[in-house]
Amino acid sequence: MPNELLSKALLELHELQQRGNIFKSEDFSGKNLTYLKKAGYLQSIIRGWYHQSYPAQNDGDTTTWYAGYWEFVSKYLENRFNGEYSLNPEASLLLHTKSSIIPKQVVVITKKGALGKVELVHGTSLFIYPEKKSFPQEVTTLNGLNVMSLEASLCKVGKLFYQKNQNEIEIALSMIKDVSSILHVLLNRERMDDATSRICGALKFVGREADAMRIKKNYETATFKQVSLVNPFLTSEPILSPSRERNPYALRLQVMWRKYRLTVMEVLEEYDLVEQERQKLLAEMDEKYQADAYHSLSIEGYKVTLNLIDKVTNGEWNPEKNSQDNETRNALAAKGYYLAFEAVKETIANVITEKKSMSHSLSAEHHVWYQKLFEPSIVSGLLEAHHLAGYRNHQVYLQGSKHVPFPKEAIVDAMEVYFELLEEEENPLVQAILGHHMFGFIHPYMDGNGRMARFVMNALLVSSGYSWVIIKVEDRNEYMQCLEEASVDGDIESFARFLLGEVAKSSISHKENNN
Known part of the structure; x- marks a missing residue:
């Protein structure tokens, strides 16, 4: 296909996108629809209706369809039934x-x-x-x-x-x-x-x-009929506590936390986890950094070598003097992870030495961690500075997931409730498990949410006397499936078992290293 023809078709698509990402056949002039379909920029929904796509998108990738799902339902029904x-x-x-x-x-x-x-x-x-x-x-x-x-x-x-x-x-x-x-x-x-x-x-x-x-x-x-008051539910107690809260997003987080904590507490009874000396756990973090960085970045799709991580850690990574240390996405991610890891370690140290509340410190310092995570990309010009301003200002969709994170206008209030729930929770392992899941569920940032969720989990673990957990890239599929079950199916049990199993293994390793 001549580039000129595709270029004109893309220009028309760009203009149409000002009104959304769902299109009808008659929206396109000439053969533009054919060119865009062939190039992979449009995917068919039903006859005569299309959603935006990308050439590199796999056939089974649901991301762009889920992003346009409700827009299609709205436009299709209005078109067919004229509001009736x-x-x-x-x-x-x-x-x-x-x-x-x-x-x-x-x-x-x-x-x-x-x-x-x-x-x-x-x-x-x-x-x-x-x-x-x-x-x-x-x-x-x-x-x-x-x-x-x-x-x-x-x-x-x-x-x-x-x-x-x-x-x-x-x-x-x-x-x-x-x-x-x-x-x-x-x-x-x-x-x-x-x-x-x-x-x-x-x-x-x-x-x-x-x-x-x-x-x-x-x-x-x-x-003139009698009404009986019968409990319509299958449980004997409500999940939500009486509240003046009317925001459905805040209410959803509250009901999820109170329901999920019961499941986590039940699973927790199967594990004999003992708190360790916090200062030793803090000192152990440096030993865990290399493996943690490798696996956490690999889970997110970065191609990072242990050699690159070593160079970043030792201060030997210098893209200005060494052409091999070019400012690639992978290298910048590795540098950002190191800076964020150090910031997390500093937060944990302050909480332990000054006997602070970790949930309170998380509320105050999580933006600092995020800033460090992407600081190299900002300095290099790969990202614009406004990306560090705070929470996301666009809707995000998760690849392959039926869960759609909260809209941008709900994020600030949702995060406020999130930290309140963390503060109210008395069990540190429940804090760590639900703190991880809820952070990813809200998805407050445009990028880096998985890494941030694992930082939150580990900060809560170490500051409470449990060893830093490394989720391995080899376990990525199980890890992501457990998260999907918690977010979509309303079942936290698999995720709780997965993480508690990792906490148990990490604790055994810590004991062996300190004997």
Whole structure:
């Protein structure tokens, strides 16, 4: 293909991208669509619809599809139904509570049309069905999509959803300050007896008995039917504590932490881990640096040799005088890792000697670690200085993961809650495991989140009397799968077992070296 033709096609693509990353065939003029598809800049979703891609992207890579997933759903449904649709109660509620997971299927209710399933790419789909007589009344717009209101969603989801998604129901209830809006939905519909019982039972379960009784009495007065308050969940205690918090992102972190810590504590009972002398663990860090740098950088895809790490450590890496020490991405990453490692070590030393709180020190100093991690890339001109300004100011998507990190506007508040949860946690091993996972879950920076999460974990471990853990690149697949299960499936057990196993091995090695 002549470069001139592709260049013109890319110019048109660039102009279209000002409106998003999902396109229809008719958006392109001439043969530009053909050129862009052939070059790998566009991938087909369904006939006539495309999402942005990259030539180097593998066929099974879901990153660009997940990045454009909700944009496609919004544009496709609007184009096909001209606004006369709504997502079903389950999908609506998950969007209201800011679920971070890309669903395999979205169910859509329409005012007209036929029942049908639309197969998309990478195992995703839309299931569409008409409800001409009972189309949802309480429809609102959220992120460009027609959804049922939060209150209507709570009233319409069924018994199984309550049982399987207790996290989401508790978050949704916490977002509603005044239950008048729930009453309005319940009294504006027929046959809402079961829904009223579920909601009243759920409100009582989470400690809002006065609200439960208000709905019960009003509903009974209006309908002349008795309402029983039955716990709709499969557990006997709520996950969230009573709070004035209304931010769904903050609520999600709280519910995750309180749910996950119970699992970690159960797994922890299987391990006999004893705290070691902290000063010895601190002194041992220098011995672990080379292997830690090699494996941590390799996990992130950098090609770093032990020789390069030695040169950086000994101050022999000098790209100005030695042409072989050129300012490559790998070399700059190695230098940045060394500077960050030294900063982490200094933080740990201060916490140990001055008997400070590590969670408090993390809140104050994690930006310093991040700055050191990318300082060489800034100095070299590879990155612009604004990258060190703080948390990310763009949305990020994780390669191969169904988890979508929080949007940029939620990061500051999310990190504030994150450090509050760290501070409140009494068990240092729970701190380390959930501190690692939650940091990656929030993904506060544009890059370096994996390295930062492992630094956080190890800072919490060493300052509490446990040996520095090196996660080996050979274990990368298991490590990443455990993280995915925790982020997407809501199951922290595998990740807890993986990390506690590494802590146990590291502790044994420490004891052998000090005998």
